[in-house]
Amino acid sequence: MKCPRCGTEVQPQKTWQLVAPLPDADGRVTIIVMGSFKCPNCGYSWRQKISTIKVGPEGEVDLNATKKRKRKKKEKEKKPAGKIIEVDLSDIYEDEEL
Numbered sequence: 171m172k173c174p175r176c177g178t179e180v181q182p183q184k185t186w187q188l189v190a191p192l193p194d195a196d197g198r199v200t201i202i203v204m205g206s207f208k209c210p211n212c213g214y215s216w217r218q219k220i221s222t223i224k225v226g227p228e229g230e231v232d233l234n235a236t237k238k239r240k241r242k243k244k245e246k247e248k249k250p251a252g253k254i255i256e257v258d259l260s261d262i263y264e265d266e267e268l
């Protein structure tokens with residue numbers, strides 16, 4: 171984040187998360203990542219929102235890096251190496267009479 175006074179690039183001294191008490195229309199909970207900053211150049215200190223994350227039924231969605239996360243998911247979706255054995259349940263329960 172840049173210092174609002176002198177424009178120096180400042181790393182957050184401390185970060186924390188704020189969780190919205192109510193989910194949005196899609197049932198996702200909004201998490202706001204906050205940071206406290208202190209400029210080493212002019213000494214100005216401030217607090218600022220770093221990013222907004224939405225967590226919902228489909229998992230975590232980082233609004234700032236949605237494309238990256240989608241790419242990661244695709245890499246993980248590899249087909250299993252083992253054989254898939256299909257079982258017809260009617261064969262198993264055929265002889266069972268309740």
Ligand SMILES: [Zn+2]
Pocket residue numbers: 173174175176177178209210211212213214
């Ligand atoms: Zn500054």
